Every structure is written in C-alpha cells, then in structure tokens.
Amino acid sequence: MSVTKQKRERLGAKDEGMADLGLYLHIPFCVKRCHFCAFYLVLHDRQRVEQFLQAIEREIALYANQPGMRERTISTVYVGGGTPTVLPPEQLVAILSSIRSGFSLSQQCEITVEATPESLTDKYADFLRQAGVTRLSIGIQSFDPQERTMLGLSGTRAEAMSSVQIAKQAGFSNINLDFIYGIPNQTVQSWEMTLTHALELDPSHLSLYALSLEKGTRFYSEFRRGLFEVMDPDHEVCFQQQAETQLKLRRLSRYELSNWAKSGFACQHNLRYWRGLEYLGLGPSAQSYVSESRYGNVSSVEHYSKCLEAGQLPVVKRELLSRAQQDKERIVFGLRLLEGVPIDWVHKASQDEIWATSFTTLVKEDYLFQTDTGVQLTQKGQQFADTVGMRLL
Numbered sequence: 001m002s003v004t005k006q007k008r009e010r011l012g013a014k015d016e017g018m019a020d021l022g023l024y025l026h027i028p029f030c031v032k033r034c035h036f037c038a039f040y041l042v043l044h045d046r047q048r049v050e051q052f053l054q055a056i057e058r059e060i061a062l063y064a065n066q067p068g069m070r071e072r073t074i075s076t077v078y079v080g081g082g083t084p085t086v087l088p089p090e091q092l093v094a095i096l097s098s099i100r101s102g103f104s105l106s107q108q109c110e111i112t113v114e115a116t117p118e119s120l121t122d123k124y125a126d127f128l129r130q131a132g133v134t135r136l137s138i139g140i141q142s143f144d145p146q147e148r149t150m151l152g153l154s155g156t157r158a159e160a161m162s163s164v165q166i167a168k169q170a171g172f173s174n175i176n177l178d179f180i181y182g183i184p185n186q187t188v189q190s191w192e193m194t195l196t197h198a199l200e201l202d203p204s205h206l207s208l209y210a211l212s213l214e215k216g217t218r219f220y221s222e223f224r225r226g227l228f229e230v231m232d233p234d235h236e237v238c239f240q241q242q243a244e245t246q247l248k249l250r251r252l253s254r255y256e257l258s259n260w261a262k263s264g265f266a267c268q269h270n271l272r273y274w275r276g277l278e279y280l281g282l283g284p285s286a287q288s289y290v291s292e293s294r295y296g297n298v299s300s301v302e303h304y305s306k307c308l309e310a311g312q313l314p315v316v317k318r319e320l321l322s323r324a325q326q327d328k329e330r331i332v333f334g335l336r337l338l339e340g341v342p343i344d345w346v347h348k349a350s351q352d353e354i355w356a357t358s359f360t361t362l363v364k365e366d367y368l369f370q371t372d373t374g375v376q377l378t379q380k381g382q383q384f385a386d387t388v389g390m391r392l393l
C-alpha cells in the first residue's frame with residue numbers, strides 16, 4: 001500500500017468515485033456579531049426564525065424530491081452558521097429529522113453541529129446526542145479574558161471551559177474546539193496558555209485559525225482607522241510553531257493547514273471540501289458543488305424564504321466547471337492537506353502548458369515538494385498557501 005493511501009485511510013477516507021454526498025446546513029442566526037466574523041447571519045429574532053424554519057423545510061423537500069437524490073448516500077452532515085444552537089433544541093432536532101426523512105444517511109454518517117459555549121446546556125447536549133449528532137464543534141476562540149473582549153465574543157471563559165465537560169457528559173467523544181491566533185496584542189505566552197487550557201480539556205480535534213481581516217467586520221473598520229496593526233506573517237509562524245510543539249505532545253497531528261486531530265478524528269465533512277468531493281448546501285448563503293457545478297444560495301433570509309414560498313430553489317450563482325477547472329481546483333484544495341495530492345492529478349492538470357509552467361516554477365521556488373507519487377506544500381508553501389493557490393488556479 002502506498003504511503004499516501006495509508007495516510008488517506010488513517011484519515012478515514014473511502015475510495016473515491018462513490019456517488020455519496022455531504023450536506024451543509026447554514027443556520028444564519030447569532031445573538032450578536034463577533035468583531036472578526038464575516039459569515040452571513042442576522043441577529044436572532046423569533047419572527048425571522050419562523051420564516052427560516054418553514055423555508056428550510058421546503059428546501060429540504062425540493063431537493064429530496066429531485067430524481068436520483070434518495071439513491072445518493074449522505075456520508076456527512078454539517079450544521080454550521082451562525083450559531084445553530086441559538087435555536088431551541090426542538091427546532092434544530094426537527095430540521096435534522098427532516099433531513100433524515102428526506103435523504104438517505106449512511107449508517108456511519110458523521111453529523112456535526114457547531115455551538116457557542118454559552119448556548120450549550122446539559123439539556124441541549126443531551127437532545128443533540130439523542131438526535132444522533134456524532135460530533136460537536138465549539139467556537140471558543142481564546143481563553144484569555146482580554147482577547148475574548150477584543151474579539152467581541154459572548155460568554156465567559158468559565159462557560160467556555162464547562163461547555164466541553166457538558167459535551168462529554170452527554171456522551172460526545174468527537175469534539176472540535178476552534179481557536180484564533182494573531183489577535184491584536186496577543187502574545188505567544190497568552191497563546192500558550194490558551195492551548196494549555198484547551199489541551200487540559202482533551203478534545204479530539206482542534207481548528208486553529210489565523211485572524212484574517214474580512215471586509216464588513218468591525219475589525220476591518222478599526223484597522224482602517226489605524227486602531228491596531230495586523231500581525232507580521234513572520235510572527236504568526238511563532239504561534240504555529242508553539243501549537244505544533246504543544247499539540248504533538250497530546251497526540252494531535254496536523255492533517256490540514258489549520259486542523260489537528262487525534263487518529264481517526266479528522267473531520268470527514270471538511271475532508272470532502274479538500275478532496276474535491278461533492279456537497280450540497282442548504283440555507284441562506286450556503287454553497288454547493290454538485291454535478292460539476294458550483295452554486296450558492298442567496299445571502300438573505302427574506303429572499304431565501306420568498307423563493308421557497310414560490311416553490312423555487314434560492315440559487316443565485318451557478319457556474320458549470322470545465323473538466324480542466326475541476327482538475328486545478330481539486331489540486332489547490334487538496335494541497336491544504338498535509339498528505340498533499342496524488343501525482344496523477346498533477347499529470348492530468350499539466351496538459352495545460354501554462355498551468356504546468358506555474359507548477360514547475362512553484363517547485364523550483366521551494367513552495368511545493370514533488371515525489372514520484374505525490375505533491376505537498378513545503379514549509380514555505382504552507383506559510384504562503386493562499387498565494388500558491390492563486391498561482392495554480
């Protein structure tokens with residue numbers, strides 16, 4: 001067995017080519033907007049939630065009744081947002097029941113729900129467990145009180161700590177915690193403290209994201225007004241190295257640029273994105289990649305609901321990808337995985353001479369490492385992964 005195949009199997013990958021599908025559900029509500037967040041969401045309001053719940057039921061029914069949909073196995077369901085757990089548990093569980101009735105979920109289906117620490121009560125966690133949710137992803141972001149204020153997070157550090165215990169007591173063993181580094185004024189010491197607390201909670205998965213300044217966020221406008229400086233990319237590397245050192249000791253391995261997991265706990269849903277496999281997105285702003293097309297739902301609860309009331313799918317942008325585009329995209333996404341991509345993907349994309357030249361240049365410039373069987377980002381390539389991606393698209 002090749003090394004790449006062994007690595008893929010350790011991550012829980014199945015043979016490619018199966019017509020299975022991942023489902024993403026976007027629940028677009030939060031109690032307030034964090035200062036760094038650019039996701040499509042609206043503040044929680046009962047009337048809008050009612051409108052949304054009716055609409056998502058209609059969207060589920062429209063897709064479920066499409067020819068061939070029930071024959072496709074759903075391998076992963078990811079409920080994200082927004083904050084899914086801002087909905088009362090009965091409402092969230094009702095959506096999951098409709099998913100189960102409308103689609104054919106595999107027996108081993110990974111079902112992830114995102115939660116904020118303060119919304120995850122004992123009752124909520126029990127409800128989710130009984131509804132067959134297999135994985136929780138909790139957005140903690142930082143354990144440092146000043147950084148939490150800076151990020152505009154709701155909830156306290158104590159709630160962040162106890163949410164993981166609540167999840168475990170409800171029977172969850174597959175738990176991801178999200179954290180952010182590169183926060184203005186953050187030090188490597190405070191990051192070390194956040195990671196130490198995180199590791200004391202013994203999660204099976206950690207997602208560590210560098211803070212990025214997204215247009216439309218409070219951080220972005222404060223940065224434009226000169227209220228703080230962004231972290232130097234060279235300094236960001238110190239935060240990554242700190243994480244690498246601490247996480248390795250707790251048997252968490254980095255399998256994607258921002259993701260670490262214990263063996264067997266890589267996120268199967270997100271692996272679909274990185275491996276170029278198909279997924280269907282439901283809810284306002286959700287994106288899909290199905291039948292060689294990328295498309296997205298309208299980013300407005302009102303428009304989303306109106307379309308569905310009229311019996312139409314709320315799709316606003318649809319692009320049919322050529323075979324060559326798909327070949328390039330799966331390489332760019334696949335390179336985010338530390339295992340890299342198989343060499344035959346590169347051979348296929350290299351039929352385009354311009355692309356092949358860009359690829360060879362990136363290898364020469366030490367952004368990519370090529371072997372007889374595959375290609376991976378080098379250390380330098382990992383640091384400039386977005387630039388590498390742009391040069392290969």
Ligand code: SF4
Pocket residue numbers: 029030032033034037038039041081082083116139
């Ligand atoms: S809780 Fe999550 S989705 Fe909601 S505003 Fe904060 S970061 Fe964004």
